[in-house]
Amino acid sequence: MKKYILVVACCLSLVGMKAQATEEQVEVPDLSGIEVLNLRTAQEIALAGNPDMVSAQARIEQARARVNQAVAAWWPSVDLTAVGQKERLSDSAYETSQALASLYGATADRTNDNFSTGLQATWLLFDGFFRNFNEKKARYDEEANISGLLNSQRLLVVSVAEAFLNAQLAQTNVDIAKADKAFYTRQLEDAQNRYDVGAGPWGDVLNIKVQLNSAETNLMLNQREFEAAGYGLAALMGIPDAAFPDHVRLEALDREFVTENFEENVELLLQEALVARPDVRRQELNVKQAEAGTGLAEAPFYPTVQLAGAVNGARQGDVSVTGDDFGNSVSVNIAWNLFAGGADKARLAEAKQAKREARYALLNLRNQVASEIRQDIALLEAAQEQVRLQRETVGLVEENRDLAKNEYEAGEASLVRLNEAQRDLSTTYGRLAQALVGYHRALQRLDSATGRNLTGLVMENGQE
Numbered sequence: 001m002k003k004y005i006l007v008v009a010c011c012l013s014l015v016g017m018k019a020q021a022t023e024e025q026v027e028v029p030d031l032s033g034i035e036v037l038n039l040r041t042a043q044e045i046a047l048a049g050n051p052d053m054v055s056a057q058a059r060i061e062q063a064r065a066r067v068n069q070a071v072a073a074w075w076p077s078v079d080l081t082a083v084g085q086k087e088r089l090s091d092s093a094y095e096t097s098q099a100l101a102s103l104y105g106a107t108a109d110r111t112n113d114n115f116s117t118g119l120q121a122t123w124l125l126f127d128g129f130f131r132n133f134n135e136k137k138a139r140y141d142e143e144a145n146i147s148g149l150l151n152s153q154r155l156l157v158v159s160v161a162e163a164f165l166n167a168q169l170a171q172t173n174v175d176i177a178k179a180d181k182a183f184y185t186r187q188l189e190d191a192q193n194r195y196d197v198g199a200g201p202w203g204d205v206l207n208i209k210v211q212l213n214s215a216e217t218n219l220m221l222n223q224r225e226f227e228a229a230g231y232g233l234a235a236l237m238g239i240p241d242a243a244f245p246d247h248v249r250l251e252a253l254d255r256e257f258v259t260e261n262f263e264e265n266v267e268l269l270l271q272e273a274l275v276a277r278p279d280v281r282r283q284e285l286n287v288k289q290a291e292a293g294t295g296l297a298e299a300p301f302y303p304t305v306q307l308a309g310a311v312n313g314a315r316q317g318d319v320s321v322t323g324d325d326f327g328n329s330v331s332v333n334i335a336w337n338l339f340a341g342g343a344d345k346a347r348l349a350e351a352k353q354a355k356r357e358a359r360y361a362l363l364n365l366r367n368q369v370a371s372e373i374r375q376d377i378a379l380l381e382a383a384q385e386q387v388r389l390q391r392e393t394v395g396l397v398e399e400n401r402d403l404a405k406n407e408y409e410a411g412e413a414s415l416v417r418l419n420e421a422q423r424d425l426s427t428t429y430g431r432l433a434q435a436l437v438g439y440h441r442a443l444q445r446l447d448s449a450t451g452r453n454l455t456g457l458v459m460e461n462g463q464e
Contacts, residue, residue, distance in 0.1 A: 050237065067138040074135075115316075121308070124305075126305040144286060151282060161440075300344040387439050
């Protein structure tokens with residue numbers, strides 16, 4: 001018994017070691033060669049390193065295995081059996097066996113060793129087209145999971161874009177706050193020098209110190225917002241502990257970016273989206289799965305025909321079974337359920353309603369895609385106009401701040417006017433940054449709505 005326990009333990013240990021060895025490890029993104037991270041690179045890293053993409057790939061492999069299971073049903077099944085039995089007769093059975101044996105002048109054993117072996121093959125010839133529809137449903141499910149992976153990638157790409165642009169805006173606000181602090185630092189030095197030589201009031205020094213403290217507070221808050229935005233972006237990219245290395249900095253927001261007028265035909269864009277969007281394709285496949293499910297539900301209304309063959313051998317008292325101990329049989333089995341309490345009809349009704357649900361869900365999704373694209377186009381055009389207005393405003397406010405600074409230094413304007421002009425300049429810079437980020441965000445959302453945002457990106461499986 002100890003030997004058997006030891007063998008079983010070794011087998012379980014080997015199985016455990018094999019399972020650990022085959023466990024897949026998620027690849028950790030390598031950022032050692034990146035100093036300035038741009039949006040495109042961030043999206044490519046996310047597609048390769050986000051754990052959700054690995055999960056989606058695993059779902060595809062599961063669906064592919066289900067296809068193989070469905071295909072296997074077309075082949076015959078072959079089973080080998082072997083039985084070794086030690087039998088001890090009851091008192092009454094033993095007495096009967098002895099009585100029968102005595103008629104022939106023999107004796108009967110109370111304990112017998114019985115051995116048998118057999119080979120049986122069964123082949124399902126007809127099952128009401130169940131296997132046909134089951135295989136179709138499994139293949140549609142595999143294709144649907146592939147489309148699901150592409151849709152997950154589409155959503156991940158736009159999510160990374162949102163997170164990157166939010167972090168980029170926070171980084172820009174940090175730069176604006178630093179420039180604001182540097183301005184007031186220079187003004188404080190000038191005011192302190194004027195006060196020291198008796199050419200300026202102490203009130204200006206105090207006022208500028210207050211403004212400098214406010215600038216430092218804004219800088220600290222913006223730095224914390226940038227840090228928090230970086231954690232969200234790093235998590236989407238699959239970076240361990242959701243933290244970027246210290247040497248990585250985001251690409252600066254391009255203030256001179258040239259916006260382009262939207263001139264595409266909306267109707268053609270809608271048609272393109274219905275073809276390119278993987279979630280639409282997945283829902284179309286769900287409809288086909290539901291149609292195959294209707295065929296599966298109709299299969300019980302047909303008879304099943306099965307061919308079976310078996311070779312069996314039995315021997316008593318000796319494990320060495322010879323050819324004389326074998327017999328064989330061949331049969332054709334037909335089964336046809338005539339009544340099951342209405343369960344088959346109920347299943348068919350359920351399958352038809354599932355098909356109806358899938359079709360209307362597809363119709364609803366198409367309407368949502370159209371609505372999403374039209375909304376994104378409207379937001380893109382509004383964002384473009386906002387960028388234009390903010391750029392004009394920045395030019396005006398910069399000129400006004402320079403005038404206020406020159407007038408204050410010449411003693412022709414108060415410090416209050418200079419502070420107001422500087423605050424307007426910082427606010428306008430921030431609004432321009434928000435407008436630019438809003439424009440880029442609208443572009444990314446429109447590309448996602450049309451299914452274009454995966455174009456040119458390198459996927460984990462090497463596809464584009």
